[in-house]
Amino acid sequence: MLSNSCKYAIRSVIYLALNSTVNKKIGSKEVALKLNMPQAFLAKILQELTRKHLISSTKGPKGGFFLTDENLNNSVLDIVSCVDGLDAFNVCFLGLRTCSSSKPCSVHHIVEPFKNDIFTQLSNNTITQFANDIRKGTYFISLD
Amino acid sequence: MLSNSCKYAIRSVIYLALNSTVNKKIGSKEVALKLNMPQAFLAKILQELTRKHLISSTKGPKGGFFLTDENLNNSVLDIVSCVDGLDAFNVCFLGLRTCSSSKPCSVHHIVEPFKNDIFTQLSNNTITQFANDIRKGTYFISLD
DNA sequence: ATTATAAAAGATAAAAAGGTCTTTAAATAA
């Protein structure tokens, strides 16, 4: 459902939320190493997130990526929207153009509530809230 | 979640279940036309389904694709399994290797029930049952 | 037997996703 790029993006942003501050910026190299992602590819993704103001960066020595308070108040859905767009939440599981609650496909009644739930979960919670749940040990974002 | 090929496959098989018999075989051309799919590409997909005995075919005049009673008793998950494999049902939404009920990612509790529900729906119902629900008007597979 | 028809087979190609490498620009520390 989410692209590889998007999964990398989400995990990276949460990593930055948990580990970086404006005084402790983190390079794409460290993120890639810690989260086991291809470094150059991740750099491109972080570059894109920076351009769209979802994360922040500075160049040079002691430079790197970090999150401002504004960045922290974005939702995870903002990340998804930036990287993948929101199409995934608006298309029929079986690829039917005309699928709807009044003309449901065979799995519509299963897929629709799921899409709503996941959409709500991703849009109603900020990066900060996601990070806090990790800090508390409610959820886990393993360093794969 | 499902590839384009897989969606084409599912819709085609249901179309065949609803419209073909051993005495009224249907060509890939008709299926492609009626379901608005690229004909040559669909032909490849149907060829694969035939090779794996999920649908049946004969060549020549009055030839085409159709479903035997055995074909009709397969589950839709058999189609998915044939075209895409079952990986989609076994991976974490956020791409974490170690995501599980004891170390859940932030959306695990939403995604896991969904995957179970959709898996059950696709594996517990035969092609015939899917087709019957369409015939009865319970569900709809529009001719896009 | 010949012809027409339709799937099977296989080569090819376009587009998208995933990923790498090199060069340039900006910032800091010395």
Place this chain on the structure above:
DNA sequence: TTATTTAAAGACCTTTTTATCTTTTATAAT
């Protein structure tokens, strides 16, 4: 001010997905 560090930019490459085109094979109708 020079060297170093790190992101930005952009060219390039690989794999997968999606798709097309051509040739061959099987079958049925005539």
